[in-house]
Amino acid sequence: MGGSGPGYRAREHRAWKLAQQYYLIYREPSPTAQLGQRVAFVIQEYIHSGDVCPFGVSLRICGWNEGRPYLLRSDPSGAYFAEKATAVGKNYVNGKTFLKKRHNEDLGLKNATHTAILTLKESFEGQMTEDNIEIGICNEGGFRTLPSTEVKDPWLP
Known part of the structure; x- marks a missing residue:
């Protein structure tokens, strides 16, 4: 996490909610790449609806899917990238x-x-x-x- 504490907590809370929603529907953990995409999309919605970057934090999401590790970086702009080390x-x-x-x-x-x-x-x-x-x-x-x-x-x- 990089940025403000309150902004981080808001993004973390949203990520947890998205992961829980996926689990309640499919009864399995959310794929890491899909969770990263959904978290980034929430930020993009805020930005496009009012030209506001509400959270001001960079977030890392890691997980294990399909027999390999995933590390995703989500920026304050809502862009997200897969990385090997960051x-x-x-x-x-x-x-x-x-x-x-x-x-x-x-x-x-x-x-x-x-x-x-x-x-x-x-x-x-x-x-x-x-x-x-x-x-x-x-x-x-x-x-x-x-x-x-x-x-x-x-x-x-």
Whole structure:
């Protein structure tokens, strides 16, 4: 998430509602790409109806469908894109550049976690510890956030 807290919560709430509506109708989780498209469409409707960009946040949606991971970026404009690795927030351009250099399809969980921490370290202000960062894992089992006890890296104090 990047942008204002209230704008993020509004988009997150809308995404949850869309996912729940899909589940109530089809009795299965919403495909990630379809959820991303529907969330972006809501923003586009607001913009086209009144030339207003109401939420002012960039949102990432991740999921697992058809045997592979999906990562979608939805911008404040309502545009959405599929990505393999991305960064958000202050200095996100540097983070994305760093990830493009290091990302490959064969990264294991340990190496991917290490790469994520190195990416954060590029623009982190203050001391970065396992208590002030979060790492999320999305796989065929679902999404989970690593507890701080599992966020181990030689770059952390």
